[in-house]
Amino acid sequence: MVKIGNLELGDFPLLLAPMEDVSDPPFRAVCKQNGADLMYTEFISSEGLIRDAAKSVAKLDIFDYEKPIGIQIFGNEIQSMREAAAIVAEARPDILDINYGCPVSKVACKGAGAGILLDIDKMVSMTAEIVKAVNIPVTVKTRLGWDSNTIRIVEVAERLQDVGIQAISIHARTRAQMYKGEADWSYLNKVKENQRLHIPVFGNGDIDSPEKALEYKNKYNVDGMMIGRASIGYPWIFNEIKHFLATGEKLAAPGLEERIAVTKKHLDFSVEWKGPKLGILEMRRHYTNYFRGMPNFKQYRAEMVTAETYEHVCEVLEQVSDVYADHVF
Structure with a gap:
């Protein structure tokens, strides 16, 4: 049984990735009905929440039928992230997630999202402050590193665990790769091989079929998978993967x-x-x-x-x- 805090998610949970302009309540509703075990909101700007910006506040909308659900925030200022975390907690999600993985320039080049991978000490300090600010489980979504020369994901996962996060989702690409090239899940296996690490590790990147899900589950030893682009317009992928993992048989495609x-x-x-x-x-x-x-x-x-x-x-x-x-x- 995979657990985040006291939240039980099953033996091999499938998570819906937080996707900007995609993972809104209407999209989450159809994914939930088709097998997603845990979902995250679109990422929310910490500065937007603090300023009470309408677009940011609207993203706090969550519904009972979505549970368990996590709200994700991003930002580059520790104090702003602390304040935003407190606002998120008032919305009563099951989880607060921190975005340390967004690669787009307007986020990463300002030191937020994947940009913080250039300053691991700040990443750890920020995470520690957010964990202290709320009484719900804190999780992190990140990437392998900024580029191929700065991959420190084994160290990062352990240090974030040590300041209190209760699960980590890793997109198996660097920021430099954006969404191009093949995701390298071998690094996720290295994270899992770290005997000091005891929190769940969820793999993300390129899972687009039940066959690949089974192959990567067996090969890389992750505790579950986060699915993003493959679910857009095809929410059935969650139940299709679950059925294939359980039976070895493929469900018929939806008519x-x-x-x-x-x-x-x-x-x-x-x-x-x-x-x-x-x-x-x-x-x-x-x-x-x-x-x-x-x-x-x-x-x-x-x-x-x-x-x-x-x-x-x-x-x-x-x-x-x-x-x-x-x-x-």
């Missing part, structure tokens, strides 16, 4: 009506939570993924991503249901 039903459910929640205008607008990034692999789908995709009303999107989904009724995935 057209299932894809339409989940798209509609996602759309409904998006409109309910964000309002009709923003809810429609921010769903556009998901349609291509929900219907990936459909032949001659360009015209329907174009119509969905330009539709401005809920009714219009639903009309297009009905057309897709009729036109592709016999399509097999």
Whole structure:
């Protein structure tokens, strides 16, 4: 049984990665219904929380049916992160997660996210202060290092454990790699081989099929996996991996009506939570993924991503249901 603090997550939990502009409540809802064991919010700016910025505060929205859920914060000032952590705790998540992995320049080049990998001492000090500031489990999401010359992840994991974090998720790339090249999970195996380390280690990066999940589980000895990009438009991946790990057999891919039903459910929640205008607008990034692999789908995709009303999107989904009724995935 994998545990974070007193939180029991099963024998090999699958986590939904915190993804900016993706891991909002509507998306988390469909992932939860399709097998995600633990989910994280989009990352939230510590400075935004302290200033009570509307966009940052909105990301604190969590719901009982999502539990267990973690709220993730990022920032480069220790005092601001302490204050933000206290605000997060008031939202009553199960976990507070610290983002030490975001590679985008506007975050990392200001010393936040993966930028803090250039200052491990500050990373440890900041973490220690956040752990002291809250009474819920603190976890960390990070990368192997800033670049191939600064990979100190074995040391980092141990030092962060020693100041109180209760789990670590490691994206098996450096900041310099961004999301390119192959993730190198061999470093995660080295982290797990450290006999002083006793907290759960979750692997992240390139898990896009049940077969790969099983291979990496057996090869790298991680305690669970965090799945990001592969879940976008395909929340079924969580249950597919679970079934394959348990039985060695692959579940059939979801059919057209299932894809339409989940798209509609996602759309409904998006409109309910964000309002009709923003809810429609921010769903556009998901349609291509929900219907990936459909032949001659360009015209329907174009119509969905330009539709401005809920009714219009639903009309297009009905057309897709009729036109592709016999399509097999």
